[in-house]
Amino acid sequence: MREEPTFTIKQIAKQIGISEDTIRYYEKIALLPRADRKDNGHRVYRQEDIDTIRLLACLKKTGMPLAEMQPFLAVSADADPADYPELVEHLRNHRENIIAQIASLQEVVDFIDMKLDVGKIRRDCSDDVSEAMTGEPNPNVSPVEMAFFPGSAARVRKSPATGK
Amino acid sequence: MREEPTFTIKQIAKQIGISEDTIRYYEKIALLPRADRKDNGHRVYRQEDIDTIRLLACLKKTGMPLAEMQPFLAVSADADPADYPELVEHLRNHRENIIAQIASLQEVVDFIDMKLDVGKIRRDCSDDVSEAMTGEPNPNVSPVEMAFFPGSAARVRKSPATGK
DNA sequence: CTAGTACTTGGAGTCGACTCCAAGTCAAGG
DNA sequence: CCTTGACTTGGAGTCGACTCCAAGTACTAG
Numbered sequence: 289m290r291e292e293p294t295f296t297i298k299q300i301a302k303q304i305g306i307s308e309d310t311i312r313y314y315e316k317i318a319l320l321p322r323a324d325r326k327d328n329g330h331r332v333y334r335q336e337d338i339d340t341i342r343l344l345a346c347l348k349k350t351g352m353p354l355a356e357m358q359p360f361l362a363v364s365a366d367a368d369p370a371d372y373p374e375l376v377e378h379l380r381n382h383r384e385n386i387i388a389q390i391a392s393l394q395e396v397v398d399f400i401d402m403k404l405d406v407g408k409i410r411r412d413c414s415d416d417v418s419e420a421m422t423g424e425p426n427p428n429v430s431p432v433e434m435a436f437f438p439g440s441a442a443r444v445r446k447s448p449a450t451g452k
Numbered sequence: 453m454r455e456e457p458t459f460t461i462k463q464i465a466k467q468i469g470i471s472e473d474t475i476r477y478y479e480k481i482a483l484l485p486r487a488d489r490k491d492n493g494h495r496v497y498r499q500e501d502i503d504t505i506r507l508l509a510c511l512k513k514t515g516m517p518l519a520e521m522q523p524f525l526a527v528s529a530d531a532d533p534a535d536y537p538e539l540v541e542h543l544r545n546h547r548e549n550i551i552a553q554i555a556s557l558q559e560v561v562d563f564i565d566m567k568l569d570v571g572k573i574r575r576d577c578s579d580d581v582s583e584a585m586t587g588e589p590n591p592n593v594s595p596v597e598m599a600f601f602p603g604s605a606a607r608v609r610k611s612p613a614t615g616k
Numbered sequence: 617c618t619a620g621t622a623c624t625t626g627g628a629g630t631c632g633a634c635t636c637c638a639a640g641t642c643a644a645g646g
Numbered sequence: 647c648c649t650t651g652a653c654t655t656g657g658a659g660t661c662g663a664c665t666c667c668a669a670g671t672a673c674t675a676g
Binding site: 390 | 507510511513514515524527540543544546547550551553554556557558559560561563564565567568
């Protein structure tokens, strides 16, 4: 069998877009398994490892704390998650969290769009990520009082003008 | 005019789901304007303030650092953002960031689904939040080697099996 | 042999975002 | 009048996630 290509820590750091220090740190806190070393002690990475680290980077982007990433690595590794029912549960939970987070983000996007579109009245597109909100198709809403807030969509209904 | 209802810090903390300390902290770092006080010095909040704080909480959920939230409050306040071209620019930028973040999240969701659906082949539903990704409708992909990684979607294409 | 570079390690420092605390004020109840 | 409870303040402490550093080793080129 031909040898897989291997990479230095510097290379994969650059490739993935995180610092070498961060990668070493992940290893230090055992978020990543100890990487193989060359004879001189330098770390060697292969595609498999890169994929794993990339997954971490991806999860990080979603705001997940490092401590919660471990289970994902277990899954990422190679296994069939069905072998670990607890883990499946965990994954499902996290999936829900992420969906909620997407909804949050979408609300912010909506908020921004609303602010950017002040007066334009261009409210029709498809954006129903969350089923929780999407209250009234209320067009020209006024600044803050819209229902862009999670968990209280419908009940935010102000009365008078904003102070002024 | 009848008085708007007002609330204590404890009430709104509970309502919004963050700690009183956090609210005071936001005020301390001037992320929030100094709240009005009663004669005894206690903070009073009205709906308007609650909306603002709720916006912060919402932005926080999206992983935005506190320092970046200021512009949103300026917008939230009452103004027409068109009055502040820089701010509009900032909003647009952030909108893009969020869209990207949603894509990241969606990838994680896809990853989870993929892991959960191992062998199930149930790939059809409607989830196209981001227009950036949605690469191939590639069904039964193998564990890690999938293109669930942001920024390198198409180019991560492994050849051999995952080590084993 | 020396210089340069690419790594290694353990540990210290930083930064953001809280979180906790002690001391103080005020209002109401017994 | 004294206690209790809800708040105030400034400041200290914590925690997660890095980020930086000094000292050491290994290889490479001149």
